Amino acid sequence: xxxxxxxKILTESAKYDVSCSSSGSxxxxxxxxxxxxxxxxxxxxxxxxxxxxxxKILLSNKCVYNCLYCVNRRSNDVPRAxxxxxxxxxxxxxxxxxxxxxxxxxxxxxxxxxxxxxxxxLETVTRLRKLYGFNGxxxxxxxxxxxxxxxxxxxNLVDRMSFNIELPSEKSLRLLAPQKxxxxxxxxxxxxxxxxxxxxxxNNKKFLPAGQTTQMIVGASPEHxxxxxxxxxxxxxxxxxxxxxxxxxxxxxxTTPLLPxxxxxxxxxxxxxxxxxxxxxxxxxxxxxxxxxxDLDVNxxxxxxxxxxxxxxxxxxxxxxxxxxxxxxxGIGFVTANKIVRxxxxxxxxxxxxxxxxxxxxxxxxxxxxxGKFCGQTRPAAVKNLxxxxxxxxxxxxxxxxxxxxxxxxxxxxxF
Amino acid sequence: MLIYKCDxxxxxxxxxxxDSFVNKRVPEAVYSGSFQPSFDTxxxxxxxxxxxxxRVRRGIAKCxxxxxxxxxxxxxxxYDGLRESVTFSVARRCLEERRSVVTDYTDANVLxxxxxxxxxxxxxxxxxxxxxxxxxxxxxxxxxxxxxxxVDLVAPHFAERFPSEKFIIHDTKxxxxxxxxxxxxxxxxxxxxxxxxxxxxxxxxxxxxKTYFSSVNIESRKNEKLQNNYLxxxxxxxxxxxx
Numbered sequence: 001x002x003x004x005x006x007x008k009i010l011t012e013s014a015k016y017d018v019s020c021s022s023s024g025s026x027x028x029x030x031x032x033x034x035x036x037x038x039x040x041x042x043x044x045x046x047x048x049x050x051x052x053x054x055x056k057i058l059l060s061n062k063c064v065y066n067c068l069y070c071v072n073r074r075s076n077d078v079p080r081a082x083x084x085x086x087x088x089x090x091x092x093x094x095x096x097x098x099x100x101x102x103x104x105x106x107x108x109x110x111x112x113x114x115x116x117x118x119x120x121x122l123e124t125v126t127r128l129r130k131l132y133g134f135n136g137x138x139x140x141x142x143x144x145x146x147x148x149x150x151x152x153x154x155x156n157l158v159d160r161m162s163f164n165i166e167l168p169s170e171k172s173l174r175l176l177a178p179q180k181x182x183x184x185x186x187x188x189x190x191x192x193x194x195x196x197x198x199x200x201x202x203n204n205k206k207f208l209p210a211g212q213t214t215q216m217i218v219g220a221s222p223e224h225x226x227x228x229x230x231x232x233x234x235x236x237x238x239x240x241x242x243x244x245x246x247x248x249x250x251x252x253x254x255t256t257p258l259l260p261x262x263x264x265x266x267x268x269x270x271x272x273x274x275x276x277x278x279x280x281x282x283x284x285x286x287x288x289x290x291x292x293x294x295d296l297d298v299n300x301x302x303x304x305x306x307x308x309x310x311x312x313x314x315x316x317x318x319x320x321x322x323x324x325x326x327x328x329x330x331g332i333g334f335v336t337a338n339k340i341v342r343x344x345x346x347x348x349x350x351x352x353x354x355x356x357x358x359x360x361x362x363x364x365x366x367x368x369x370x371x372g373k374f375c376g377q378t379r380p381a382a383v384k385n386l387x388x389x390x391x392x393x394x395x396x397x398x399x400x401x402x403x404x405x406x407x408x409x410x411x412x413x414x415x416f
Numbered sequence: 417m418l419i420y421k422c423d424x425x426x427x428x429x430x431x432x433x434x435d436s437f438v439n440k441r442v443p444e445a446v447y448s449g450s451f452q453p454s455f456d457t458x459x460x461x462x463x464x465x466x467x468x469x470x471r472v473r474r475g476i477a478k479c480x481x482x483x484x485x486x487x488x489x490x491x492x493x494x495y496d497g498l499r500e501s502v503t504f505s506v507a508r509r510c511l512e513e514r515r516s517v518v519t520d521y522t523d524a525n526v527l528x529x530x531x532x533x534x535x536x537x538x539x540x541x542x543x544x545x546x547x548x549x550x551x552x553x554x555x556x557x558x559x560x561x562x563x564x565x566x567v568d569l570v571a572p573h574f575a576e577r578f579p580s581e582k583f584i585i586h587d588t589k590x591x592x593x594x595x596x597x598x599x600x601x602x603x604x605x606x607x608x609x610x611x612x613x614x615x616x617x618x619x620x621x622x623x624x625x626k627t628y629f630s631s632v633n634i635e636s637r638k639n640e641k642l643q644n645n646y647l648x649x650x651x652x653x654x655x656x657x658x659x
Binding site (some may be wrong): 347 | 517519520521522524527541544545546547548549550551556558573574576577578579580581617621623624625627628629631632633634635636637638639640641642643645646647655656657
């Protein structure tokens with residue numbers, strides 16, 4: 001049985017992996033324990049506000065690699081431990097039965113060689129599925145450089161696999177993780193995507209039902225947001241990934257001059273995720289969101305930023321606009337757009353109706369008309385100021401006369 | 417001012433609907449529990465009649481299928497004081513217009529109805545994650561205190577997940593038990609104190625889970641506001657990791 005001490009070490013080494021989602025798979029229960037919920041289920045939330053859905057753990061944190069950004073790098077002085085496949089399986093079954101977790105997120109440091117590590121991972125998931133009859137969710141980390149036969153076999157057992165691309169460019173990867181190479185990461189990702197496509201064509205739904213994801217560290221290297229978003233888009237298009245995760249860089253006890261000494265802050269990560277949502281659900285392309293040498297605006301979310309740059313597309317008429325245009329309006333999200341489309345079949349909507357349907361009117365008002373009526377501002381500068389003000393009010397912040405030049409003037413003269 | 421008083425079940429509200437159409441009168445509100453009457457309140461008690469309720473059920477099904485029926489009466493599981501009134505007025509509109517109006521969000525009652533439904537669905541989803549079982553002698557046991565009356569909506573998920581286990585899910589607020597004996601599920605009202613005997617391993621796993629919970633947290637990203645949004649404090653008293 002895995003003891004507290006080792007559980008602690010192996011969890012603390014695994015927690016910097018961002019992905020914890022248990023969605024995308026509808027695995028049925030076939031005479032064993034457990035199933036998967038397509039939408040995923042969160043079981044708890046830690047103090048940092050992140051969800052616990054899967055039990056995130058490493059098989060071992062004894063690593064032969066020395067990636068500068070990683071806690072488990074060889075040169076870092078941290079306690080080391082490893083667990084046996086059986087110990088992991090037993091813990092998963094006991095936690096799952098008590099409804100603590102939705103499944104397992106299993107990863108490992110490279111203990112001897114990629115193949116050896118992958119073999120252990122494969123053994124663990126094989127045992128869990130075949131011996132323990134576990135039908136819950138499994139997310140398995142793929143080990144770059146491991147034999148593709150091992151990877152394929154694992155893919156037939158688990159719900160999701162991920163190869164972390166770690167850093168947003170090959171150059172940074174070479175600098176900070178000299179033992180890893182971009183091609184070693186991208187090749188298996190590509191092979192998995194192709195195998196999954198082929199399996200689907202033969203109606204084999206057991207091959208990675210929830211697809212692949214990846215993760216990259218933001219802020220440890222100098223790439224602009226524009227580049228990161230383009231890379232993200234390419235990963236969705238080329239490798240049909242389900243999700244790309246960003247993790248803002250946190251210094252992990254490191255002394256190398258190659259890495260920044262301060263954390264990046266969470267706002268940048270937040271903005272990147274917002275842009276990522278625009279790519280995945282709102283029908284935006286990376287080129288629409290920003291240029292490759294640009295960073296996302298800290299003051300406005302990316303959708304607002306896009307709308308402000310493209311005032312020629314607005315205002316849109318709420319009562320006739322197609323849904324894909326409605327969701328492009330700042331202040332209207334997926335849920336509200338859906339409400340609008342359904343409600344306008346009954347009668348035409350006015351501003352009051354929208355307000356009641358929880359459209360964020362402070363934002364939306366400059367971009368919409370209701371039966372031809374317009375109540376907002378048209379000058380981009382004025383709209384910008386009002387949106388800034390609306391955001392401030394939302395965060396319940398005391399407005400300072402000295403906050404930003406535009407706001408201060410507008411507050412002083414009472415005009416926008 | 418006219419007020420209907422009924423037993424608060426789907427059948428009870430259905431009988432209110434029937435009375436409203438037959439006697440051509442529209443109540444200001446519908447209640448099942450206590451309420452504050454004013455000077456001019458006229459209270460009509462509506463008795464529950466299964467045959468009438470069945471007629472109303474068929475009438476509603478004609479407006480939008482059996483789906484509409486369960487959707488319309490879902491808010492009756494809510495704790496909200498207006499649940500019967502809102503359900504009544506939306507259902508009345510459906511019957512009157514002979515179509516489903518549950519998406520006409522220009523109607524304040526429909527919006528309210530939707531909000532109650534969403535709250536209930538959200539809580540069911542949350543409880544699927546937040547419920548904590550303990551391994552006891554004879555099976556698994558979990559207790560919780562949901563805002564809405566949802567124990568029978570929550571239980572099937574676990575019966576599917578643990579088909580060979582026996583379990584009891586206990587709503588300690590309403591003293592309702594969902595019991596699964598390894599074959600079928602049933603909900604029973606329970607008036608006695610429940611005693612369970614924990615298995616010998618139980619304490620050990622609780623400890624391991626708490627260890628896991630504290631070590632997976634990233635201290636430098638502390639954000640309790642976010643945690644509170646996702647996991648409201650009222651649920652924590654029934655969760656192992658917050659003991």
